[in-house]
Ligand SMILES: [Zn+2]
């Protein structure tokens with residue numbers, strides 16, 4: 001835990017805290033009022049990165065899921081990629097099954113329905 005910081009006033013652990021609106025990462029003590037600006041924005045950047053990675057991961061899971069059927073006769077309208085996976089699901093607020101397509105180009109991730 002080399003990243004752990006300690007309060008210079010009371011020696012308690014400082015917790016990372018994002019200052020809303022300023023995109024600045026602070027380390028704040030929960031025992032006293034002391035807080036300091038992090039010398040790098042590493043933690044904050046990691047969180048942003050994480051959200052994007054999660055989205056890519058979901059797309060990757062869908063696009064590489066061996067249980068999903070693939071179709072090569074279709075072209076993605078967004079990027080022209082020639083392979084998509086498709087699955088049936090119930091669209092929100094609708095009854096019955098609808099066929100959904102997801103573009104296999106991971107940097108595209110376009111979804112459309114039949
Ligand atoms: Zn303190």
Ligand SMILES: [Zn+2]
Pocket residue numbers: 076077078079080081103104105108109110
């Ligand atoms: Zn596409």
